[in-house]
Amino acid sequence: MLVHVKRDELLAIAAQTAKAAPKTATSEAVLGIHVEADSRRSMLTLTATNYEIVIRASMGASVEQSGSVVISAALFPAAIASLPEQGVDLETEHPGQLTIRSGHARFRLAALSGDKYPMPELPFPDDTLPVSGLRSLARNTLFAVAEDGVPSLPMKCVRLHVGPDGLKASASNGFCIMEADGDKQCKGQIELLLPARSLKVLASLSNDSDVYEMGVTGKSLVFWSGTLLFSARLVEGKFPNTRGVFEQFKCQYSVHLDAAEFIRALEVAESVSESNHRVELAFGEHEITVSAESACGRSSAPVKALVLNAPKQPFYYNSRKLLEYLRLEKEKITLEFDKSGLLAVRSGSTRYVQSPMRAPVQAAETGKAA
Template identity: 25%
Template sequence: MKIFCSKDALLSAVNAVQKAVSSKNTLPILQGILIKAEQQSLQFAATDLEMGIRCEVPAQVIEEGIMVVPAKLFSEVVRKLPDTTITLEERDKAITICYNQSEIILNGYDPEEFPLLPDLLDPISFTLTTTVFKNMIRQTVFACAVEENRPVFNGSLLQIESSSIRLVATDTHRLAYSIAEIPNPEELNFSGIIPSKTLSEIYRLLRDEDEILTINFSNNQVVFKFGSIYLVSRLIEGQFPNFKQVIPQTCETKVNLSVRSFLEAVERASLLSRDKSGANIIRINVEENELRIDQTSEFGKISEQINVELEGKSVMIAFNAKFLIDALKVINSEQIIFELSGPFSPGVMRPLDDPNYLYLVLPVRTS
């Protein structure tokens, strides 16, 4: 195998696939990146057997071939290369990297041992714009559970029904829900739980300009294709909870307030709300078109007031400050309606001008 390639092309391919390289697996081959040269392109691939990423970049291929390079070392070498044409040559599993009048030789792995990324047979297929899906991920993935004792909460439920696509994430203390319209002329349906790691990786790889994203599904795998990227992931097995049952259909109190004012007030109050146990609880009092946060701790005291529009009953309620901040940071609207029903019922945030998003958060019981 022998190819000529720019440093930028090598770097973009390495950056695209490196998060799929296994960090925990004991199989040495999974700590490598597969590089395949054919026609006039280089195909890079990496997998940890849970997620795999493939990426293609242009190259001048003199001699077709395939090799597996040590991912960590190869990516560090590529970053340090000068901005010039790079030659890659493979002989007997050793990779020679030539630039200017210099060369580096790396020992590689046997390509025969590398697990191939699957192409799905007879998949269900949908398309939507990348900017829409990127925003849906941004507004939901943070609500996935981090602890791994219940795997269904370590991912987001992706549902497609008629012309709607929705992402739902919950860690049992809060729930984030986003929905969008997609073309679905054949009225195909799908429901599967996608690992949060996969969604975070897609978010990182998606660019901010509109491209077409194709999503393919089989029974236990999902594939995302956009630009030169092919990302395959297993689906999480198990039953996602019935999220529709936990979203209140009525409320006793509606508070219309500024996202920015509320976010800044909660962030300031949270600085004084951390106690010795690590809890970060703030107490909110809403009455007569005013939302007040009064916080006293061993660090000091803070009193925040925000003008709001109140409809319904006054209420006093406590929340984990982080759970409020996480949601307020991803809401695109300037105003929200915060729906409350007393100190022990969940609060629901809805952007005033966006019916396609909601965030539910459970209150904290305080003495």
């Protein structure tokens, strides 16, 4: 193999494909990136997989001799990044070795023959839909996905729904729900569960302006940009009826306030909260007070607000998840509560629901006495 490429382009696709390589594996080849030079197409193609996702990226190249090798996913991008010149030569001068040259710099890296790599099958979908805005869609939903300790696979996924109104995404960890609108021009009729880890990787490869062709082939969802192909295995199972929660929600109380001020108050309260991150929201005539108490002490911070039909009793929430949502918001928001304290926020293209927590024992006993 002998190929001449531009350093920055090579570094970009090497960094992209390395995101699919596993950290550990029983096969040495799977830990690497498959590098293939094709003289007929004047193309250099890199492929990596961890069996959950596949990333394949291509670039134009001057190929004198076709060939393929498997190179370390950790070393290859690092070596390319350190090269001094834009012009880069990749050559297999000796079996089991890839030579990388640029200016006065030279690397000789151990390599496996390309036929040792377990190359995944990547059939292209018969039907595709154009989609963009995936980075924002991921940012707006991934925080609400269940953590690794939860046994339910669907709860570790983001549900993607393509309908007549465009693409929508939903995530839930059991006590909060996040729904976000995506590309309104992506219209069709499909619903699927994409693992959160896979969506996170795809988002890291993407800008909101990137347009992909998206389609299902077999049990995988494929995204194709023209030079980058990303494939992720889908999950089968039943996802919670999150839409029903929003439809059945009945607002009993509401508070209109500034998101930034509310965030600051939550951060003050959280500084002394218990390990369960419980904070109290108490409602006044023209403000709400955010507070928390633990063995370390007590903290509280008021937030000016327009309070409509305030409840007599305080409500309690997990501040960590609430903060993760609120940091997506930048302006005025309206907090809506049902009679039991279920919290809903509808802001622009997002809709959020969070269940209340139990009151601490002392507060619960005080409420009963009153």
